[in-house]
Amino acid sequence: MSEKHSIVEIWVYLSGSPLFALFITLAAYQIGLWVYKSTKQNPLANPVAIAIILVATVIQSIDMPYSSYFEGAQFIHFLLGSATVSLAIPIYRGLSSLKGRSIPLIFSLIAGGLVSIFSAVNIASLLGAGSSITGAMYPKSVTAPIAMGIAERIGVSPTLTAIFAVATGILGAILAPFVLNALGMKEWWQRGFAIGIGAHGIGTSRAFSIHPEAGTYASLAMGMNGVISAVAIPIIYHLFN
Amino acid sequence: MISGLVQILLFQSLGEVISKFVLPTLPGPVIGLVLLVLWLVLRKEVNEHLATVADGFSQYFGLLFVPAAVGVVLFLPQLKANALAIICALVGSVVLTIGSSAIVVRFLSSKVSDE
Numbered sequence: 467m468s469e470k471h472s473i474v475e476i477w478v479y480l481s482g483s484p485l486f487a488l489f490i491t492l493a494a495y496q497i498g499l500w501v502y503k504s505t506k507q508n509p510l511a512n513p514v515a516i517a518i519i520l521v522a523t524v525i526q527s528i529d530m531p532y533s534s535y536f537e538g539a540q541f542i543h544f545l546l547g548s549a550t551v552s553l554a555i556p557i558y559r560g561l562s563s564l565k566g567r568s569i570p571l572i573f574s575l576i577a578g579g580l581v582s583i584f585s586a587v588n589i590a591s592l593l594g595a596g597s598s599i600t601g602a603m604y605p606k607s608v609t610a611p612i613a614m615g616i617a618e619r620i621g622v623s624p625t626l627t628a629i630f631a632v633a634t635g636i637l638g639a640i641l642a643p644f645v646l647n648a649l650g651m652k653e654w655w656q657r658g659f660a661i662g663i664g665a666h667g668i669g670t671s672r673a674f675s676i677h678p679e680a681g682t683y684a685s686l687a688m689g690m691n692g693v694i695s696a697v698a699i700p701i702i703y704h705l706f707n
Numbered sequence: 708m709i710s711g712l713v714q715i716l717l718f719q720s721l722g723e724v725i726s727k728f729v730l731p732t733l734p735g736p737v738i739g740l741v742l743l744v745l746w747l748v749l750r751k752e753v754n755e756h757l758a759t760v761a762d763g764f765s766q767y768f769g770l771l772f773v774p775a776a777v778g779v780v781l782f783l784p785q786l787k788a789n790a791l792a793i794i795c796a797l798v799g800s801v802v803l804t805i806g807s808s809a810i811v812v813r814f815l816s817s818k819v820s821d822e
Contacts, residue, residue: 521773660812
């Protein structure tokens, strides 16, 4: 057996097993984390965005179809459901520190959720985007695992939704401080809550790194937004489509 | 660690079963989440195994989105053709969402504290 032949055989074997997809996904995320840390946690160097770009570049350059990549990476993807359930813990912790703030929080959540949907869908369709794109924008301010579940239920692409949700989280983490400072928001819990509504998981981890109270309220906002949106978005979507 | 995972998977499975047979409009994990919150409210505490697993998940939440989001390769032509609309919609919507949520929460909480 020639050496070249055996390398091809090893390659065929490896790329057919889940190992390769799992390896490049974890390695890309590890590189992303490393870049994020070495840029002193600059929000522009988001580890998720870096990992997505790296993995997409690798599978495109070796002509690996997305379906064979996903066959391996689905073991990571599966954990999204469990991670969603585990959001119960930050929600519970947030609930116990509510202290009579529930009315402002609920109305803020409803206002933010509606503004998020209608601004995104209307700006996109004004600028000429089709219904497959605008449809995927409905759940974009919801944390990605719940957003993808909503996307499946309203019949739009869960992948596009996940991309928009991740992009929203990154943009929110970058832009939130400017918006909140421009509005003169001083209370940490109010700032955190607004970030959690607008920028879900990625914004929440950013909020935790700035101030613990902001982080707690951001994760409460993210969780409540997820649960309420899972009920409300399919109804709103069918009203307008 | 294992005990925490067992609890999470138990609530996830409960959620999936309820979603399949009783409440098909809600995704199973969301139902599992709500049930677990209710359970924690009843128990009035988070046991340490559950806290360990939940903190682990929240620390690496981002990693779990990667497989689905790599599907971006399937949509590259569509995304490029609509790049301007998508970027404007996402940026505009994030600014408006965070701004409006912040204004509402501040307005209503100042009213509450005035009374």
